[in-house]
Amino acid sequence: MGDQLRSPDQLLIKRAPANPSRVLLLGGSGAYALPAGTLGERLSSRRVRTPYGLSSPVHLYERDGLRFFFLSRHGERGYEKTAPYVNYRANVYAAKRLGVERIFAWTGPGAIFPRYRPGDLVLPDDLLDFTRNRPSTFYEGKGIGFIRQSPVFCETARKALRSAWGPLGGGKRLHVGGTYACTEGPRLETPAEIRFLASAGAHLVGMTLCPEAFLARELEICYAPVAYVTNYAEGVKRLPYRRGTLFEGMLPPSLASAVEAAKNAIPAVALAAAGALAGEERDCPCAVSMERYRKRGVIGPDFRDWVAQPGRGKR
Numbered sequence: 208m209g210d211q212l213r214s215p216d217q218l219l220i221k222r223a224p225a226n227p228s229r230v231l232l233l234g235g236s237g238a239y240a241l242p243a244g245t246l247g248e249r250l251s252s253r254r255v256r257t258p259y260g261l262s263s264p265v266h267l268y269e270r271d272g273l274r275f276f277f278l279s280r281h282g283e284r285g286y287e288k289t290a291p292y293v294n295y296r297a298n299v300y301a302a303k304r305l306g307v308e309r310i311f312a313w314t315g316p317g318a319i320f321p322r323y324r325p326g327d328l329v330l331p332d333d334l335l336d337f338t339r340n341r342p343s344t345f346y347e348g349k350g351i352g353f354i355r356q357s358p359v360f361c362e363t364a365r366k367a368l369r370s371a372w373g374p375l376g377g378g379k380r381l382h383v384g385g386t387y388a389c390t391e392g393p394r395l396e397t398p399a400e401i402r403f404l405a406s407a408g409a410h411l412v413g414m415t416l417c418p419e420a421f422l423a424r425e426l427e428i429c430y431a432p433v434a435y436v437t438n439y440a441e442g443v444k445r446l447p448y449r450r451g452t453l454f455e456g457m458l459p460p461s462l463a464s465a466v467e468a469a470k471n472a473i474p475a476v477a478l479a480a481a482g483a484l485a486g487e488e489r490d491c492p493c494a495v496s497m498e499r500y501r502k503r504g505v506i507g508p509d510f511r512d513w514v515a516q517p518g519r520g521k522r
C-alpha cells in the first residue's frame with residue numbers, strides 16, 4: 208500500500224485504464240460517519256500538492272462498477288475543520304488535477320423557508336454569498352473574471368440527481384430548487400441576520416457552498432449540491448435553548464434520526480446520478496466557462512498555467 212500511496216497517479220492509470228474516474232463526491236458534515244460499505248471499496252488515498260497547499264485526502268472508491276473520488280470537507284474521523292478553514296482552492300484544484308469533470312457536493316444547512324424541516328433534502332438552484340474571509344478565486348491579480356453564474360449549478364447534474372432520487376430516495380421529502388445563503392461562520396446566525404436573509408430570498412443558510420461552487424466553475428468542473436436540512440435557522444420557530452446539544456435546541460430531538468437518515472441517503476443517490484452520466488460528453492456551460500479566454504489566447508490547454516500563484520494579486 209505504501210508504494211501505491213507514493214505513486215497514486217500510476218496506480219490510477221494501471222488499475223483503471225478503461226474506466227477513469229471523472230467524478231468527485233464531496234462530503235459535507237457527517238461524511239466521516241457513514242454506515243460501513245456506503246461508498247463501496249476503497250482503492251487508494253492521497254493528498255494532492257497544489258499551489259494552495261495540500262488538499263484534503265482524496266480517496267478513490269469503486270461501487271457497483273463505478274469508480275469515483277471521495278473527499279470529506281470537514282475531516283476524516285470527525286468534524287475537525289469548520290467551514291471557514293476548509294482549503295476550498297486546494298480541494299477543487301486537486302479535483303481538476305485528478306481529471307474530475309463533475310462534483311456532487313453535499314451540505315447540511317439550516318432551514319429558513321418555513322416549509323422545510325430538518326431531515327428534508329433540497330436541490331438548491333441559486334446562491335447568496337455572504338462569506339467574508341475566504342480566497343474566492345484562482346485568478347488573483349490576473350485579467351480573468353466576468354464568468355457568468357447562471358445557471359449557478361450544473362443543470363445536467365441536477366437533472367440526474369432528481370431522476371435518481373425517485374427510486375432511491377426512500378420516500379424522503381425532496382424539494383427541487385431553492386436559494387442557499389452562505390455565511391462565514393463558524394458561529395451560527397443571529398435572528399436579525401436570518402430575517403435579513405429571508406427577505407433577500409434565501410431558503411437555506413449554510414457555510415460551505417461558497418466559494419466552492421464558484422471555484423469549480425473557474426476550472427470548468429460541473430458542480431451540483433445536495434442539501435440535507437440539519438436544523439431550523441434562528442427565529443424560524445420558537446425553540447427553547449437546550450444546553451450542551453448540537454445546535455443548542457435548533458434541531459428538535461424528535462427529528463435527529465430523520466436528519467441522519469437523510470444524510471446517509473445522499474451517497475447512493477449522487478452515485479446513481481454520476482453513473483447515469485458516466486461516459487457522456489458534457490454539453491453544458493460549465494464545461495466551457497473559460498472559452499472566451501481560451502479563444503483570446505489568454506489561457507492554454509493546461510489548467511495549471513491558468514491559475515495565479517497565491518498572494519500575487521490584490522484583493
Ligand SMILES: [Zn+2]
Nearest residue numbers: 361429491493
Ligand atoms: Zn455542467
